[in-house]
Amino acid sequence: MSFLSLIGLFVVLKLFVYLALFLTGDTDLELWWYDKFKNNLGSFKDKVVWITGASSGIGEQIALNLSKHGAKLILSARSQDKLYHVKNRCIELSEGKLTANDILVLPMDVTHIAKHLSFFDNVINHFGKLDILVNNAGRSQRAVWEDIELGVDREAFELNVFSTVNLSRIAVKYFNQVGRGQIVITSSIAGIIPAPFSASYNATKHALHGYFGALRREKVHTNIHVTILCPGPVFSNFLKESFTARHGDKYGLTHSPTDNRMSAERCAHLSCVAIANKLKESWMAKFPILPITYLTVYYPVISYKLYELYGYKIAQKLRDNQ
Ligand SMILES: NC(=O)c1ccc[n+]([C@@H]2O[C@H](COP(=O)([O-])OP(=O)(O)OC[C@H]3O[C@@H](n4cnc5c(N)ncnc54)[C@H](OP(=O)(O)O)[C@@H]3O)[C@@H](O)[C@H]2O)c1
Incomplete structure (x- = not known):
């Protein structure tokens, strides 16, 4: 076999491997590799x-x-009782690695931005350091574009964007002083491809990529890292808690157990692998969301043609099984 035929064979084999992973895997290729061969969770x-x-x-x-x-x-959210429940489970699962003092329950509404600095001081006073900030609090949305009240856009940005940016700025100033640290953002596949009927939500997640993409580039020669997690549909309270078009409303629906969603456990495992390896951006979603994401990012014209053919109803089916 000639040298050129060998190269051709290698390219074809590689394409087959990629295709198999696109069709069967639930992560982008980089995350797949780290999950299989170097999860670094220790x-x-x-x-x-x-x-x-x-x-x-x-x-x-x-x-x-x-x-x-x-x-x-440090566990934060508004529901103090639930946080204590999570703390107890964490201590159990740690099998002796953690004591009660190693887990700080810090109830907070992240939109109360004026309190961020004092919460941050609490963390440093308790542990003497912070290594990683995971900005995960957030709410999605289900609403028709033209019906959305501007108050909903503002509320979504306060929660999903401004609280994240403000807390992260405090953390990054601290990371600058100590010379290392990691900011993690739970974005979404909707931060890469705008999903129909979630305009404010898409915009918040796209904004996070803008803000934290810039931070990553500014810190390129430092030991400060930015990891952006992009899950597709995942089982959680997400749908029930979603914003609607009207200010103050919640969507209120729950998922059906048969929906084509990733479990929150699997999403968290993959997220932890991405964080441990300081990956820049990681996609995680069940078929067919992941190949659709690749197609949309790398072949936007073809992807939009397909969208015109199959319509937003299919997108709704993929997202919410409706
Ligand atoms: N589930 C999905 O399909 C999916 C897909 C892609 C991305 N995501 C992202 O994943 C993240 C977590 O969502 P999830 O799916 O796990 O939904 P979830 O079960 O509803 O969790 C949302 C969390 O955010 C907290 N939270 C909401 N408002 C808050 C506030 N004002 N202050 C402090 N904490 C607040 C909630 O706690 P309290 O109510 O106790 O405050 C809860 O702990 C979100 O950023 C979401 O955008 C989810």
Whole structure:
């Protein structure tokens, strides 16, 4: 076989491997590789990790996962009782690696931005350091574009964007002083591809990529890292808690157990692998969301043609099984 034929064979084989992973996998290729061969989860031992939105869903599962690897935790959300429940589960799962003093329950409404600095001081006073801030608190949305009240856009930005940016700025100033640290953002596939009927939500998640993409570039020659997590549909309280078009409303629906969603446990595991390896941006979603994401990012014209053919109803089916 000639040298050129060998190269051709290699390219074809590589395409087959990619295709197989696109069709069967639930992560982008980089995250898949780290998950299979170098998850690095042991590196969390004795790291101090602050998770917002830790009372349920993905944030709760990230906390449970990290506790198994001995990370010291700060758990934040508004529901104090749920946070204590998560704390107790974390201590159990840590199998002796963590004591009650290693997990600080710090109830907070993240939109109360004026209190961020004093919360941050609490964390440093308690643990003497912070290694990783996971900005996970957030709410989605289900609403028709033209019906959305501007108050909803503002509320979504206050929660999903400004609280995240403000808390992260405090953390980054501290990371500058100590010379290292990591900011983690729970974005969404909706932060890459705008999903129909979630305009304010899409905009908040796209804004996070803008803000934190800039931070990553500014810190390129430092030991300060930015990891953006992009899950597709995941089982959680998300749909019930979603914003609607009207200010003050919640969507209120729950998922059906048969929906094509990733479990919050799987999403949290993959998120922890991405965080441990300081990956820049990680996509995680069940088929067919992941190949659709690749197609939309790399072949936008083809992807929009397909969208015109199959319509937004299919998109709704994929997202909410409706
Ligand atoms: N589930 C999905 O399909 C999906 C997909 C992509 C991305 N995400 C992202 O994942 C993150 C977590 O969502 P989830 O799916 O795990 O939903 P979830 O179960 O509803 O969890 C949301 C968390 O955010 C907290 N939170 C909400 N408002 C808050 C506030 N004002 N202050 C402090 N904490 C607040 C909630 O706790 P309290 O109510 O106790 O405050 C809860 O702990 C969100 O950023 C979301 O955008 C989710």
